[in-house]
Amino acid sequence: MPIYSFWIYDRHCNCIFSREYGTGSQDPSGNVLKSTPKSKGSAQFAPNPSYENTSSLPTSSQSTQNSSISSGRGQRLLSSASNNHKAQELIQKGTVNAQNNNNTSKLLFGTLFSLRKIAGSVCTPQTETHQEEEFNTSNLNSFNALQSFRTLNYKCHYYETMNGLRFVVVTHPAARSLQSSLIEIYHSIYLPTVVRNPLMPVNYREDEVISNDRFVRAIDEYWASLEETLT
Amino acid sequence: MPEEFFSKEVSAMALEYLVNECVALSVRVEELLASDSVPGTLAGDVAGLKLEQDKPGTVDFASNPKFLGLNNLYRVERYGYEIGYKITDCIIYKKSVQEGVNIQLLEVLEVMKFICRDVWRMFYLKQMDNLRTNHIGTFVLVDNNFRPLINVSSAQGDADTIRKIQPYLQLPCGLIRGILASLGISAVVKADVIENRLPAVSFNVQTSLAK
Numbered sequence: 370m371p372i373y374s375f376w377i378y379d380r381h382c383n384c385i386f387s388r389e390y391g392t393g394s395q396d397p398s399g400n401v402l403k404s405t406p407k408s409k410g411s412a413q414f415a416p417n418p419s420y421e422n423t424s425s426l427p428t429s430s431q432s433t434q435n436s437s438i439s440s441g442r443g444q445r446l447l448s449s450a451s452n453n454h455k456a457q458e459l460i461q462k463g464t465v466n467a468q469n470n471n472n473t474s475k476l477l478f479g480t481l482f483s484l485r486k487i488a489g490s491v492c493t494p495q496t497e498t499h500q501e502e503e504f505n506t507s508n509l510n511s512f513n514a515l516q517s518f519r520t521l522n523y524k525c526h527y528y529e530t531m532n533g534l535r536f537v538v539v540t541h542p543a544a545r546s547l548q549s550s551l552i553e554i555y556h557s558i559y560l561p562t563v564v565r566n567p568l569m570p571v572n573y574r575e576d577e578v579i580s581n582d583r584f585v586r587a588i589d590e591y592w593a594s595l596e597e598t599l600t
Numbered sequence: 601m602p603e604e605f606f607s608k609e610v611s612a613m614a615l616e617y618l619v620n621e622c623v624a625l626s627v628r629v630e631e632l633l634a635s636d637s638v639p640g641t642l643a644g645d646v647a648g649l650k651l652e653q654d655k656p657g658t659v660d661f662a663s664n665p666k667f668l669g670l671n672n673l674y675r676v677e678r679y680g681y682e683i684g685y686k687i688t689d690c691i692i693y694k695k696s697v698q699e700g701v702n703i704q705l706l707e708v709l710e711v712m713k714f715i716c717r718d719v720w721r722m723f724y725l726k727q728m729d730n731l732r733t734n735h736i737g738t739f740v741l742v743d744n745n746f747r748p749l750i751n752v753s754s755a756q757g758d759a760d761t762i763r764k765i766q767p768y769l770q771l772p773c774g775l776i777r778g779i780l781a782s783l784g785i786s787a788v789v790k791a792d793v794i795e796n797r798l799p800a801v802s803f804n805v806q807t808s809l810a811k
Binding site: 561562565566567568569570571572573574579580581582583584 | 613616620623655656657658659662751752753754755757758761764765768
């Protein structure tokens, strides 16, 4: 069950973290996001040149370095890779913060944003008082929130915190619901390494991204460990 | 002294944020003092306590050149000094009266052990891991897992982190210096991250007392 990419959007709708994972050679069907889109849904994921570059190049660390330096802004290579072979493979093939501002990122956000709105309006429960109605349409009502959507080629898991931070992960369509993992990332990685870190902001300017080594490493290790349990 | 003075029911996280905010506030004060605004009304001063582009939730104060300036470091150290100078009595009271331990702080080494054991446990919920001395007035106190620095890491990499935590290390330095001063020992305290191994910190205490 490969994990394709991971995104975080802040409450100002900017992408503050994006992480692409090379899907590896162990699963040929993992190339869906790079191949010509077949289904209508995946048309949004038309590959951009930099992503194609990274994934089509040979997998030596040299080439990864070249391609990620030439593409995008603010990204950095991981200084220390995990001992785990699989984690290493994951880490070497992807890009960090290379796609925060491109069309894929914006369209993904737009899709989720619209779906979230629709989720709240398609079937509204009968309300008796005005307060109840207000609650149902507000952010506080998480019972009717969007959890994931799925196409033939991928599944997109979504978690939105109370203050508008959005965590998104794109995986193989057969993956189980990963919303709990997103919640865990929020609690056990984002909170300690960003919120409780006096040198990291919690309110991001438009061009600012989370490029913290420790954060990136923790995210990679988390997904790598999950990848093992999923397969 | 009432029991609740030593109540442990304080939110550690709230306290941590408050202490960290000391550093940010100090930078803003520094900026205000450097500007040519005339000190006058309270409202004007409060509005002046603002850096350029200083939006809430950002860490722009850390990239301000005054952040690592000597004035800022000294001001934060001074906060720690005041706290240490005043709190010594309370800790000694707590140990000797409430817990019934007869503490003898006659020698410098005893004072150092007191800092490593009692003071550190009170402030950082753990003891120092190591205490070394050359017996002619220099002491090295080592904490391998210094609580305030556990989560600290800068977006610009490890070298930048080490540089930017300097102001945060001034507070414990001042604390140690203040406690020593209130016990009649004048000293110079310097904190260093051990071999780039965060969050391990060593405090180098140079006392003026030759044995």
